[in-house]
Amino acid sequence: MSTKITKGTVLILLIGKFKGKRVVFLKQLSSGLLLVTGPYQVNGVPLTRIKRKYVIATKTNVDLGDLVVPEEINDKFFSPKKPINNWEKTEEKFFTKKQELKKVGLNETQTKLQNQVDKPVNEAIKKVQYLKEYLTARFKLQKGQLPHKMKF
Amino acid sequence: MTIKRKKVFSSLTKSKFQESDCIKFFCGTRHLIFWILFIKEEIKLFKEKTLCENLNKMSFFGRFVEAGRIVLITFGKYADKIAVIVDILDQNRVLIDGPSTVNGIPRHVISLKWVSLTNFKIDIKRGAKLDEVEKKFKEEKIEEQWNKTSLAKKLKLKDMRAKMTDFDRFKLGFAKSKRKAILGAEIKRLMKEKK
Numbered sequence: 174m175s176t177k178i179t180k181g182t183v184l185i186l187l188i189g190k191f192k193g194k195r196v197v198f199l200k201q202l203s204s205g206l207l208l209v210t211g212p213y214q215v216n217g218v219p220l221t222r223i224k225r226k227y228v229i230a231t232k233t234n235v236d237l238g239d240l241v242v243p244e245e246i247n248d249k250f251f252s253p254k255k256p257i258n259n260w261e262k263t264e265e266k267f268f269t270k271k272q273e274l275k276k277v278g279l280n281e282t283q284t285k286l287q288n289q290v291d292k293p294v295n296e297a298i299k300k301v302q303y304l305k306e307y308l309t310a311r312f313k314l315q316k317g318q319l320p321h322k323m324k325f
Numbered sequence: 326m327t328i329k330r331k332k333v334f335s336s337l338t339k340s341k342f343q344e345s346d347c348i349k350f351f352c353g354t355r356h357l358i359f360w361i362l363f364i365k366e367e368i369k370l371f372k373e374k375t376l377c378e379n380l381n382k383m384s385f386f387g388r389f390v391e392a393g394r395i396v397l398i399t400f401g402k403y404a405d406k407i408a409v410i411v412d413i414l415d416q417n418r419v420l421i422d423g424p425s426t427v428n429g430i431p432r433h434v435i436s437l438k439w440v441s442l443t444n445f446k447i448d449i450k451r452g453a454k455l456d457e458v459e460k461k462f463k464e465e466k467i468e469e470q471w472n473k474t475s476l477a478k479k480l481k482l483k484d485m486r487a488k489m490t491d492f493d494r495f496k497l498g499f500a501k502s503k504r505k506a507i508l509g510a511e512i513k514r515l516m517k518e519k520k
Contacts, residue, residue: 183492232490232491233491303492303495306495323491324488
């Protein structure tokens with residue numbers, strides 16, 4: 174029986190850069206992916222999307238109350254932002270060095286939204302003892318622990 | 326071959342070795358003479374008690390499969406719970422009861438392989454009804470006595486560990502690491518002092 178994922182459920186990410194991190198679930202996007210946040214100040218995980226398949230849902234829940242995720246945070250918000258390379262097939266361009274893809278950091282709107290969403294979540298986390306430490310730590314399997322016998 | 330009591334007593338009085346430590350008993354059948362040696366004190370005790378009691382004294386068993394014996398169920402749906410043996414069906418099976426009003430374990434047949442005997446016992450007759458079993462169970466305060474035992478405590482701990490959520494597990498590990506840090510610091514300080 175799988176645990177039901179609701180607003181505020183703590184999830185354990187299993188793949189990607191943040192695998193092992195415990196994050197807070199916000200909402201399910203129209204594409205079916207789950208929108209989560211670290212929160213960023215707690216464990217360095219920003220607003221991200223993941224598939225339900227690559228996540229372990231725990232029974233721990235952060236009381237988010239009436240938190241409403243801004244409408245701007247949808248699937249388009251997460252679409253890859255690469256600089257457009259006008260690669261015309263001319264002799265001149267063939268011999269010039271390839272334009273390096275600049276690392277795109279978060280722009281102003283992204284950071285603003287991140288902080289906007291994280292503020293109530295952080296407040297809710299402070300209310301429960303050890304919850305912050307719990308979200309900071311990464312999930313690890315220790316010797317003798319069998320995942321199929323563990324309760325999350 | 327039977328040891329005839331009259332013959333035994335008569336031989337005691339007639340025997341040459343009456344006053345020594347060893348006395349010979351003469352047990353005879355039609356054609357065979359059978360000599361059995363006993364120590365004086367043992368004979369006295371043997372005379373006083375019944376054969377069954379003597380056998381029990383010699384045996385190493387203290388927990389018996391009997392009506393009223395409290396058992397710990399080790400397998401199945403009701404694992405790690407205690408129940409009362411109400412009746413014995415055959416060599417391998419017994420009828421047990423929670424009592425159902427106390428434990429929730431209904432009256433049912435169980436194999437002795439799925440059960441382990443405890444030290445506790447209540448005084449009920451074979452096939453006793455639920456009311457009586459419940460009454461005696463509560464009178465003797467079996468549950469309280471059982472919960473005091475180390476095995477009961479271990480089983481409870483095991484159950485708690487299995488139910489721990491991810492957050493609980495984290496909290497436990499976190500507390501352990503904090504404790505270790507405190508102990509470590511103290512030990513280090515004491516070691517320094519010693520030097």
